[in-house]
Amino acid sequence: MEESGSKPEELARKQSEPATGVRLKRQLTLTNGVATTVSIIIGSGIFLSPKGVLRGTGSVGLSLIVWSLSGVLSLLGALCYVELGTTIPKSGGTYTYLYEIFGPWVGFMRVWQRFLLSAPAGRAVMSITIANYALYPFFAPCPVPYLATRLIAAASMALIGFLNYYSVRLAAQMNNALTLLKVGALGIIIIFGGIQLARGQTENLEPTKAFEGTTSSVGDAVVSFYSALWAFNGWQALNALIEEVINPTRNLVLTIVISMPIVTTIYLLTNIAYFTAMTPAELLASDAVAVILLSLIMLIPEDVYKLLSLLGFVSWLSYAVVVSGLLWWRCGRVAKAQTTTPQGHPG
Numbered sequence: 187m188e189e190s191g192s193k194p195e196e197l198a199r200k201q202s203e204p205a206t207g208v209r210l211k212r213q214l215t216l217t218n219g220v221a222t223t224v225s226i227i228i229g230s231g232i233f234l235s236p237k238g239v240l241r242g243t244g245s246v247g248l249s250l251i252v253w254s255l256s257g258v259l260s261l262l263g264a265l266c267y268v269e270l271g272t273t274i275p276k277s278g279g280t281y282t283y284l285y286e287i288f289g290p291w292v293g294f295m296r297v298w299q300r301f302l303l304s305a306p307a308g309r310a311v312m313s314i315t316i317a318n319y320a321l322y323p324f325f326a327p328c329p330v331p332y333l334a335t336r337l338i339a340a341a342s343m344a345l346i347g348f349l350n351y352y353s354v355r356l357a358a359q360m361n362n363a364l365t366l367l368k369v370g371a372l373g374i375i376i377i378f379g380g381i382q383l384a385r386g387q388t389e390n391l392e393p394t395k396a397f398e399g400t401t402s403s404v405g406d407a408v409v410s411f412y413s414a415l416w417a418f419n420g421w422q423a424l425n426a427l428i429e430e431v432i433n434p435t436r437n438l439v440l441t442i443v444i445s446m447p448i449v450t451t452i453y454l455l456t457n458i459a460y461f462t463a464m465t466p467a468e469l470l471a472s473d474a475v476a477v478i479l480l481s482l483i484m485l486i487p488e489d490v491y492k493l494l495s496l497l498g499f500v501s502w503l504s505y506a507v508v509v510s511g512l513l514w515w516r517c518g519r520v521a522k523a524q525t526t527t528p529q530g531h532p533g
Contacts, residue, residue: 214431218358219424219441225365227449231417242410246461247396256414257450264421264442271425272435279426313339379459390461
């Protein structure tokens with residue numbers, strides 16, 4: 187019975203692996219997958235998006251509904267993307283799907299855009315931002331020196347690249363730690379919100395007042411979803427690493443089913459905490475809502491926003507480095523296959 191029960195899982199594992207050639211070592215567990223997805227999603231968006239959501243909805247109650255529905259929409263979108271990953275179980279993410287579905291020319295255009303435009307610029311911005319946040323405590327209130335920023339940016343990119351090259355497991359453990367730190371920072375805000383609720387600070391959340399000022403414009407309400415969905419961006423991360431995931435047919439689906447409700451719950455509780463300490467007018471007047479909130483809490487300094495942003499950019503840079511390497515490797519495999527296929531057919 188035990189042997190027969192393991193056959194479907196073993197068959198799925200074999201079907202998801204290439205029959206010949208060099209293979210990536212599968213080292214990413216379900217825990218690593220959930221941590222990576224949560225770490226990529228959670229960032230400065232939860233500090234910046236609440237303002238846009240509240241402005242579009244006009245009321246606390248409707249803004250919380252928008253956050254909940256955005257979590258559901260993100261889950262549905264992620265499950266559709268996961269279906270692509272389980273149908274085409276190859277690393278590379280969007281490039282791989284475009285290549286397999288539309289052919290080599292569309293795939294080439296995606297790689298060209300990625301390697302020559304978006305990837306270098308994106309990694310440069312992320313590494314410079316990491317350097318700015320890392321050096322801020324040493325130079326505040328003065329601006330960080332230009333040369334120091336560039337040197338730290340280059341060092342951070344080299345270090346993250348080395349960690350991912352040296353050990354996938356080590357990079358995964360780094361992502362686990364970043365996830366714990368980011369969730370822990372938001373956990374402080376959520377705990378404070380619980381304390382405020384226990385003290386009776388529920389004025390903005392009472393049903394009789396929560397929907398005051400709700401917009402009558404369907405367009406404004408729909409636009410508010412853009413702000414919320416932006417904060418959920420990142421659920422597609424694990425598809426690009428599918429060939430390094432243990433039992434991807436099972437774990438890719440479970441990763442989304444577990445991580446998306448976690449992120450949605452954290453976002454909802456964080457927004458509730460905001461409204462226990464701030465009025466809607468105060469929230470709309472802020473650029474980064476958590477900075478004002480943490481000043482009110484007086485438990486931790488305002489710099490937690492910078493710390494959370496730093497952790498977010500480190501995790502995003504790590505993911506960008508991994509994906510770029512996998513894209514290059516995937517393109518190399520395709521080119522090799524084309525040169526060995528009779529008559530040069532790209533098949």
